[in-house]
Amino acid sequence: MVATLLHEIPLQGGDVTDGVVRVGDTVRRPASRSTPAVHALLRHLEAAGFDGAPRVVGMDEFGREILTYLPGTTGLRLESVTDEALAELAGLLRRFHDATAGFPLADVGWEGGSNDDRPPEVIGHCDLTPENVIFRRGTEGGGEPGPYAFIDFDLARPTTRLFDIVTTLRHWAPISDPVDRAPLLRGVEVGARLRLFCDAYGVPPRDRRRLLELARLRFHRSYTVMRTRATAGGNWAKMWAGGAGERIRRAAAWLDVHEDELHAHLV
Structure with missing residues (x-):
């Protein structure tokens, strides 16, 4: 247990977790059902030498998790939407996936959500928004x-x-209707960005052929998951009331219209 002695600075961003603050060189976050599993994962990543994730410090006297603070910027900026940044993001995700090798893949203690039908291979972040x-x-x-x-x-x-x-x-190609994209991504060539990301990650041909099919499956399942969670209230309800379901539906419809041209870039 670590005592809080320094000034708390609220951290903005994200849609689901309230009450995240910075205290010195640490971040304090409300604990959740998934906290023990997340901490085990973060400790595994540290042991594996993956430096692209915060380290676990412990819990404070208020029952909040304590993680190291990682300096930098988040969100979409000119430098974060370039081809170079997208390729680097793909490489970082590949290193993260590789670093989860050997971590138990049992579905116990995680928050859960939409998923693939195939057997798990890695621990996915599953929320890499900007x-x-x-x-x-x-x-x-x-x-x-x-x-x-x-x-x-x-x-x-x-x-x-x-x-x-x-x-x-x-979020990063992005596979979404242009009306819902951030201005910096509104005019990008999505198919080319899909191909660039897959090249940088090293996605094999068999998975590239399945990528759009899985995107469609994810849209359907994430819509159902979000609608269900919204009934419990809280930030999920706020996101739903703010049009999250409509954005998912528009993204799925956009994918249906543009699937052939996107597929041509991938294969």
């Missing part, structure tokens, strides 16, 4: 900032590599 990827400049301070770490592992769970790739590309 708010959960941290960018910073290189150690020498030169060049454009690049992605170097992931945060907010609350929705992590056993899954396939491809499912976690699809959840990531949902």
Whole structure:
């Protein structure tokens, strides 16, 4: 148990977790059902030498988890939507997946959510929105900032590599109707970005052929999961009331219209 003695600074961003604050060089987050599993994963990543995730410090006197604070920026900026940044993100996700090798894949203690039908291969982050990827400049301070770490592992769970790739590309390609995209991503060529990400990650041909099929399955299942969680109230209800379900439906419809051209880039 670690006592809180320093000033708390609220941290903004994300849709689901309230009450996240910075205290010195640490982050305090409300504990949840998945906290023990997440802490075990983060300790495994540390032991595996993966430096793109926070470290577990412990719990404070208020029952909040304590993680190391990772400096940098989040959200969509000019430097975070470039081809170079997308390729680096794919490489970071590949290193993360590889680092989960050997971690138990039992579906016990995780928050849960939509998933692939195939047997799990890795622990996926499953929520790599722009708010959960941290960018910073290189150690020498030169060049454009690049992605170097992931945060907010609350929705992590056993899954396939491809499912976690699809959840990531949902936000970063992005696989969405242009009306719902951030302005910086509204005019991008989605098919080319899908191909770039897959090349940088090393997605094999068999998975590239299945990527759009799995994206469609994820849209259907995530809609159902979010609608169910919204009935319990809280931030899930706020997200649903804010149009999350409609955005999923529009993304699925956009994918139906553009599937052939996207598939041509992938294969």
